[in-house]
Amino acid sequence: MMRPPPRPARITRAPENFLSAADIRDVQAGRRGFLAQAFAAAVALGGATAVRAAAGTATGTAAGDPAILELPPWSTTLGHPVAARPYGQPSVHEKNLVRRESPGLTRVNAASVSFAPLQGLFGIITPSGLHFERHHQGWQDIDxxxxxxxxxxxxxTPTVYTMEDLMRLPSVSRIHFIECGANSGMEWANVAVPTVQYTHGMLSCSEFTGVPLSLLLDQCGLDRKRGRYVLAEGADGASLTRTIAMDRALDDVLVAYGQNGEMLRPENGYPLRLVVPGVQGVSSVKWLRRLKVGDQPFNTREETIHYVDLMKDGMLRQYTSIQECKSVITSPSGGQVIVDQGFLNVTGLAWSGRGKVKRVDVSFDGGRNWKTARLETPVLSKALTRFNIDWVWNGQPAILQSRAMDETGYVQPRMMQLREVRGTRSIYHNNAIQSWQVTAAGDVNNVQVD
Amino acid sequence: MSRSTDVRGLVRATRHAFALGALVACATVGAAPADATQYPGVGRPATPAEIKAWDIDVRPDFQGLPPGSGSVADGQKIWDGKCAMCHGDFGDSNEVFTPLAGGTTQEDIKAGRVASLRNPEQVRTTLMKVSTVSTLWDYIRRAMPWNAPKSLSTNDVYAVLAYLLNLGAIVPDDYVLSDRNIADVQQKMPNRNGMMRMPGLWDVHGTPDVANVACMHDCPVRGAVISSLPGAARGSHGDLADQNRTYGPVRGQGVPTVAAAAKPGDGAGGNDAKMTALADRSGCLVCHGLTSKIVGPGYSDVAAKYHGDPAAQARLEAKVKAGGAGAWGAVPMPAQTQLSDADVHALVQWILGSTN
Incomplete structure (x- = not known):
C-alpha cells in the first residue's frame, strides 16, 4: 500500500562473473588502474564512467577470462529438480525489470498506474506479470x-452468461496492444520523467483469447436499427463504464478471458475483460460484468471528467478513442548508459490504433536525416511491432528518434506539431516522436527537440 | 454418483429453474433466446430482478435515474462522515484526489462554459469539467464512497450530490434535489456547453488532426534540445541502475536518490510484517505511511508525538474507533467501525512502538 521510503545512493557493484576477487577488492578500494587502462578512451565523469568501470570487459589476467578459466558452480554441481517452482519465475538476476509507479503521479496507489519496464523487454509480447496496471479503485481477484x-x-433477449457459457462458445485468439490514453501524458509541456518505463510504459501487448463481442450481441438479438452504442461496465468497486460506438463494437472487439496462453491476471481483469483493439485502454473494461446497448452515448465519468482532452480554447474533447500511430526506441533509452563504443543494435516498438505499422524510420541526428529500420515479424494490425536498426556508436553525441508510419499513410508527428494543434494541457493522446540524447560519455537522456 | 455427475445435475437444475423464470421474462418481451439453434444451451435470459439489480447507469437524458430526493443539509451530514476525509469539508481538498469544487463562477453558470479552463495555472476541478449532472449522480451511486462503493441509498446520493452542487454555488443552501428538478439543474451546469467531439479520433475510419511527412534527408528541423530533465529531478524515480539489467550493452545510470532524513520515531512499528499486513488489510495505509504523511500523519510521527505519554494508548484507541480531527491538520479521520477492539488495541500498540 505504501511507497517504500527513498533509499540512499548505492555504489554499483562489480559483477563477479567478469572480475576476479582481487579485482573486486581493487575496485572497492578505489584502485581502478587496470580498468582505466582498458577504458583509456573514456572521457566522461560520474555515472557513465562508474557503470562502464563496473561492466569490466577486461579479462583480468593474461591467461584469459576467469569466466572461462574457472569453472562456475552451475557447471560443477547438481541443479534443481523439476517442478521445484510449479509456476516458473524469472531468474533472480532479472529482478530489476518490474512494474513501477511514477513517484508523485498519484497520491493513492489504489487509483494509480504501474508502468511496464519496456527498456528491458524483447519482441512484441509483454509478459503477463509485467503488463502495465491502471486501476481506478484497486484490483480484485474475482471468483x-x-x-x-x-x-x-x-x-x-437480455441474456446472462456464466464463465462456462462463454468458454463453450467459439473462441478466437488475437495479438493486440493496450495503451492507456494518458501514456506519455506527463510530457506534453516538457520532459518530466527519466526513462522509457515512465514515458511510454502504460503500453503492453498480449495474445488475448475470447469471444467476439459481435457474436454475443447477435446471439442476444441486437436491435441493429436503434442500437448505436454499447456501454461496458466492470464488476469492481469502481464499476467503471465506457461507451463504445456500435460500428467498432461489431468490428473487432473481444470479450476476453485468456491472456498469453493462460487466464487473464487479476490485475488485468480476471476472469473477463473487454479488449477494444486500437482504442485507449480505459475502453477495454476489466472485470467485465455488463454490456448495455443504447441509442445515445452514456457520458460517463470516464468520458466527461477524465479521458477528455483540454484544448487551448478551454474546450474539452470527448471520446477521443483512437491511439494513433506511435513508436519509441526502447534501447538505448533514457536513463541508460551505453557501455562501450562500437556496434550496437538499436531496438524499439511501433504501433497504430488504425491498423498495421508500415514503416519505421530512425534518426541519429535529432530528426534531420533518417534511415529505415527493419520490422521484425509478425507485423499485425493494432499490435506492437518490433523494429531494429544497426548502429555503430563512435563516442560522438547523438540524438536518437524513431518515426512510425501506418498502413493508412499517417506519419507519427513531432512534439511541436502536436502542440500546435492540441496545446500542452490535453494530457491524453500524446503520440509524439520521442528523442533520446546520447552524450559523449554514453549517458542516454530524455530530451525534447524542436 | 460421481462428483462430476453431481455438478452436471446441479447445473441442469439451475438452468431449469432459470428457464422457468425466463418463460415469464420472455413473455414480457415477447421473444425466445435468439440464435438458440446456433449455440444451444449457452446463456440464459436475464430475469427482470437481475436487470434491475445491475442496470444502474444514468444517462444524460436521465434514463435510469431512480425517483428520490435529498437536501443540501442532509448531504452535508453524509459528506462530513463519508466524503470529507478524502475530498475535504468543502470538496476543495487536493490531498488525496483532485479537487471536486472550485474554479467556477456565476458567469460560467450563465454561459455554460468555464472560463478558468483557459487558464494554464488553474487546477482543473470536477465541477469545472463535467458537462452533465447525470454523470455525477451515476458515479456517486456506483463508486462512492471510495472504500465502500454502492453503499449509499438513493436519497443519500441525491443529498450528497445536492451538497456538492451547493459547494459550486449551482444550487442554493436550502435546495432539495430530486428526480423532478434535476433537469433544471442541468441547465445550470457550469461547463454544459464545454464539450466537443473530434470524429477523427472516434470513428473507425476517422481523419487525424495532425499530419507529418516522412522526410528522409536534410529535413527542415533545428533538432536543438529545448527541454531536458532538470538536475534536481534526476533522482526522482529512484536509482535507475536498479531498474535495468546489470549486464549487457546498456545499463541504468546510477542516480543519487533523495536520502530519507532520519526522524524521531523512525523504526517504530514498521518492521513487524504481520502488523503491517493488518494495517494494510484494515485500510489504514491508504491514508497513513509507516514513516511518511499521506493524508494522515506517518506512524513514526505519531509515535514521536506521543513518546512517553502513558495515556496515549487508550486515547488513540478511542480516537481510531470514533474518528477525530484537528490533531494533525484539517482533514478528519473517519471512525473505523470495521475493526475489532482487539485489532484496534494491537494496531495502536504497534503504531506507538510499544512492547507492553
Missing part, C-alpha cells in the same frame, strides 16, 4: 464461478 456477464438494453 470465476460467481462471475456473470449480462447483455441487456436494446436487444431482443
Amino acid at each position: 470465476p464461478t460467481r462471475h456473470r456477464l449480462m447483455v441487456e438494453g436494446l436487444v431482443r
